[in-house]
Amino acid sequence: MITVIGAGLAGSEAAWQAAQMGVPVTLVEMRPIRSTPAHQTAYFAELVCSNSLGGNHLSSPAGALKEEMRRLGSLTLAVADNVSIPAGGALAVDRDAFSAEITRRIEAHPLITIKREEADRIPVGICVVATGPLTSDALAKEIQALTGAHDLYFYDAAAPVITLESVDAAKAFWAGRWGKGGADYLNCPLDKEEYLAFHAAISTAQKHEGHIDEPLQFFAGCMPVEEIAARGVDTLRFGPMRPVGLIDPRTQRRPYAVVQLRRENAAGSLLNMVGFQTRMTWPEQRRVFRMIPGLAQAEFVRYGVMHRNTFLNSPRILRPTYQWRGRDELFFAGQMVGVEGYMESACSGIMAGRNAARLARGLALETAPPDTMIGALTHYITSADPENFQPMNANYGLLPPYPGIKGRAERKQAVAQRALASLEMWLAETDN
Numbered sequence: 312m313i314t315v316i317g318a319g320l321a322g323s324e325a326a327w328q329a330a331q332m333g334v335p336v337t338l339v340e341m342r343p344i345r346s347t348p349a350h351q352t353a354y355f356a357e358l359v360c361s362n363s364l365g366g367n368h369l370s371s372p373a374g375a376l377k378e379e380m381r382r383l384g385s386l387t388l389a390v391a392d393n394v395s396i397p398a399g400g401a402l403a404v405d406r407d408a409f410s411a412e413i414t415r416r417i418e419a420h421p422l423i424t425i426k427r428e429e430a431d432r433i434p435v436g437i438c439v440v441a442t443g444p445l446t447s448d449a450l451a452k453e454i455q456a457l458t459g460a461h462d463l464y465f466y467d468a469a470a471p472v473i474t475l476e477s478v479d480a481a482k483a484f485w486a487g488r489w490g491k492g493g494a495d496y497l498n499c500p501l502d503k504e505e506y507l508a509f510h511a512a513i514s515t516a517q518k519h520e521g522h523i524d525e526p527l528q529f530f531a532g533c534m535p536v537e538e539i540a541a542r543g544v545d546t547l548r549f550g551p552m553r554p555v556g557l558i559d560p561r562t563q564r565r566p567y568a569v570v571q572l573r574r575e576n577a578a579g580s581l582l583n584m585v586g587f588q589t590r591m592t593w594p595e596q597r598r599v600f601r602m603i604p605g606l607a608q609a610e611f612v613r614y615g616v617m618h619r620n621t622f623l624n625s626p627r628i629l630r631p632t633y634q635w636r637g638r639d640e641l642f643f644a645g646q647m648v649g650v651e652g653y654m655e656s657a658c659s660g661i662m663a664g665r666n667a668a669r670l671a672r673g674l675a676l677e678t679a680p681p682d683t684m685i686g687a688l689t690h691y692i693t694s695a696d697p698e699n700f701q702p703m704n705a706n707y708g709l710l711p712p713y714p715g716i717k718g719r720a721e722r723k724q725a726v727a728q729r730a731l732a733s734l735e736m737w738l739a740e741t742d743n
């Protein structure tokens with residue numbers, strides 16, 4: 312019997328994998344009895360910010376990771392592939408359909424027992440802790456007391472969501488960058504004057520200050536828009552507001568800057584302001600974002616927010632099998648081990664769940680080969696410099712180079728193919 316604490320992206324995968332390997336699992340989730348500052352539902356594997364799971368093509372690191380996860384029987388990807396919505400080269404999902412279906416499948420699994428309660432202790436026996444960046448205080452204290460590791464904190468920011476019907480269609484146009492993926496984004500173009508006024512408003516808008524003792528560190532893929540604006544007048548125009556690959560059909564010219572809105576649900580009635588995570592106060596978000604052409608009447612169904620993140624110093628305390636160095640039976644998974652992102656969290660859950668099940672069945676524990684994306688991430692979090700440890704997304708820089716191929720695109724493809732071949736070979740050699 313295995314206990315998995317936390318039914319987020321990682322815990323859902325860990326419970327599923329262990330149960331699929333024939334080991335009974337008790338899955339402990341505190342929502343809805345107690346929630347976190349970011350979750351809004353009682354569903355398992357809730358997506359707390361963007362509804363995009365990142366790139367889906369094999370030539371992108373996120374796409375390569377996904378393909379490896381599919382071959383490992385990932386629950387989150389099986390469901391995501393079923394409930395995907397158009398988003399160019401990315402895999403985006405209808406967020407409610409995604410989490411509802413994962414919850415349904417886990418609840419229906421004959422070997423998984425669900426307990427809706429807050430865990431404040433780590434139980435004896437085999438346990439996977441996957442309570443995420445917003446681990447409840449009681450358990451965070453318990454983990455800290457047990458591992459002795461110092462938690463590190465930084466702050467994420469979630470982007471606002473607005474209704475489609477509140478956008479002035481005459482001022483915006485549907486298109487994907489470089490014509491890719493059809494017309495998946497609604498683009499709000501800005502001329503130079505509008506952009507400069509917008510930049511000035513963001514720069515001076517009132518922000519939530521919070522009680523922050525630690526120096527601020529931001530999740531790289533989720534940096535607050537005002538933080539990007541503060542780096543220079545043009546930084547937004549080279550970041551989330553870059554107009555490259557887009558032609559405004561009314562002027563037949565590339566806009567000076569653009570705000571992209573991506574469908575948030577399958578019906579397409581809600582739109583996510585891509586890259587506009589923010590710490591601005593809600594009234595300021597209303598004021599400043601309504602300056603964007605087409606958004607003068609924008610109706611906000613969710614405002615951007617910021618949250619604390621908690622993660623362990625894994626290079627110091629974790630083995631490549633996801634076991635705590637101090638106790639064979641204790642595994643950690645998800646964002647709290649220092650991987651960054653939905654899919655990275657889920658993939659660490661797959662590995663921790665498989666190993667917890669292998670331990671229960673008396674089998675040797677396993678680590679994916681270092682030339683796979685999953686293996687490379689594991690290697691990074693367990694062997695990076697513990698003095699300067701920072702969470703990491705999937706990226707090709709973690710994988711060994713592939714000499715002899717000149718073109719960048721061809722090289723990426725070759726590295727991804729090598730990773731898949733290596734994964735297949737490893738799986739064939741590993742006894743379940």
Ligand SMILES: Cc1cc2nc3c(=O)[nH]c(=O)nc-3n(C[C@H](O)[C@H](O)[C@H](O)COP(=O)(O)OP(=O)(O)OC[C@H]3O[C@@H](n4cnc5c(N)ncnc54)[C@H](O)[C@@H]3O)c2cc1C
Pocket residue numbers: 316317318319320321322339340341342346347349350356357358359360361428429430431441442443444445446447450467468469533617618619620644645646647651652653654656657
């Ligand atoms: C605000 C915010 C925005 C983010 N935005 C993105 C994004 O856009 N894209 C992206 O790729 N990544 C994003 N991340 C990072 C990360 O990918 C997600 O947080 C991801 O959900 C992490 O997966 P997880 O399984 O580790 O944790 P979670 O998905 O948070 O799951 C942890 C689960 O544990 C439960 N729990 C906590 N404490 C207890 C307890 N004591 N007892 C029982 N249950 C407990 C929680 O209720 C939750 O269900 C964001 C993180 C935050 C905080």
